[in-house]
Amino acid sequence: MKNITYICLLSLITMVVSCTDVVDVEVPTAEPRLVIEASLDWEKGTSGMNQTIKLSTTTPYFETDLPNAVTGAAVSVTRASDNTVFVFEDQQNGTYTTNAFGAILNDVYTLNVVYEDETFTATETLLSTTPITNVTQTKDDGFDPDALEVNVYFDDPVDETNFYILKYQDTSDFFPDLVTVSDEFLNGNEIHLIYEKRGDEEEDEFQPGDVVDINIYNVTKEYYNYIGILNNQSGSSGNPFTPAPVELLGNCINITNKENYPYGYFRVTETDKVSYTFVEE
Missing domain, CATH: 2.60.40 (Immunoglobulin-like)
Known part of the structure; x- marks a missing residue:
């Protein structure tokens, strides 16, 4: 009986030791890409003049603490009807802002970002929104x-x-x-x-x-399709039966170097906002 107990204990120790082995997994990394977060929303009842665009770069999956804010870019939006250019000022933290944006329903707007001698652009129409x-x-x-x-x-x-x-x-x-x-x-x-x-x-x-x-x-x-795909990918984490997420590209393109395409989306729209406070039932 003592021999059996000893053998079982030795087996258990061996299993514990083998579980503590460190396995180094090499995760492939890609060159950083520009990420453009440009949602210009004209809230009903406001002038819509204050707008912000965010620029960053992608980071390795396990190194999310790396600084990735993009500074030094030239950012502007042009309104097609009168060629008015709205310049977004660099705030030195990855955000670019303006307090003079002019929102006109059904007008066409073009985003222009110049970063590291490459030009990124996208075009959208400012749509009205039902309240x-x-x-x-x-x-x-x-x-x-x-x-x-x-x-x-x-x-x-x-x-x-x-x-x-x-x-x-x-x-x-x-x-x-x-x-x-x-x-x-x-x-x-x-x-x-x-x-x-x-x-x-x-x-x-x-x-x-x-x-x-x-x-x-x-x-x-x-x-609409872009957000639908984004929701499907973000909601599939942990499900072994869902396909692997695919590279999701928005409407922004690099007209200088097509191979160095960006991520993100340029959107211009009116929005209606309501805040609701839950009460005891």
């Missing part, structure tokens, strides 16, 4: 009958093809959730969307007193 007509809260329409959910209502215009992005931002969270909606089967009707924040713990759900900012954007079909 949010009502926001309510319920508990019985989502996945969890005990979880608070927010209901958003808006009217889809008749005889138009529209693509919407709904942004839900819990003011206590760092990242928002983006939801894509098409009017393919809802054209000309009132659209009712239910949003329920889910998590592993009950505390991850909406609680009385929580504040959620809700933005609605009417966007191009291209941007």
Whole structure:
């Protein structure tokens, strides 16, 4: 019996020791690419003059603490109807800002970024957005009958093809959730969307007193598809049956060197915003 015990103990020690071996995995890295975050949003009821564009570079997967803010670039946006150029000033932290942007509905805008002797550009049309007509809260329409959910209502215009992005931002969270909606089967009707924040713990759900900012954007079909793919890729983490994420390119191109293409998207749109505070039911 003593011999058997000794053998089992020796086997256990061997297993523990072998589990502590360090395995070095070489992760392939690529040359840094420019990342353009250029969402110019004209909020209803404001002048829309204050706008910000962010520039950064990609970093290796396991080295996210590396500084990657891009400074020293020349950033501008041109309005097609009158060739007005809006210059975005370098704030020396990766952001470029203007307080004189001129938003005109259905006008065409072109982004121009010059960085390290290469020119990056993109073009978008500033679309009008239908307003949010009502926001309510319920508990019985989502996945969890005990979880608070927010209901958003808006009217889809008749005889138009529209693509919407709904942004839900819990003011206590760092990242928002983006939801894509098409009017393919809802054209000309009132659209009712239910949003329920889910998590592993009950505390991850909406609680009385929580504040959620809700933005609605009417966007191009291209941007609608872009966000849809982005959501699918970010939501597939940990699922062994989903395909590997593909390289997601936006509408920005490098006209100097096509091989050195950037990431990111240039978007110009009107937006309607509502803030909702949950109450005790």
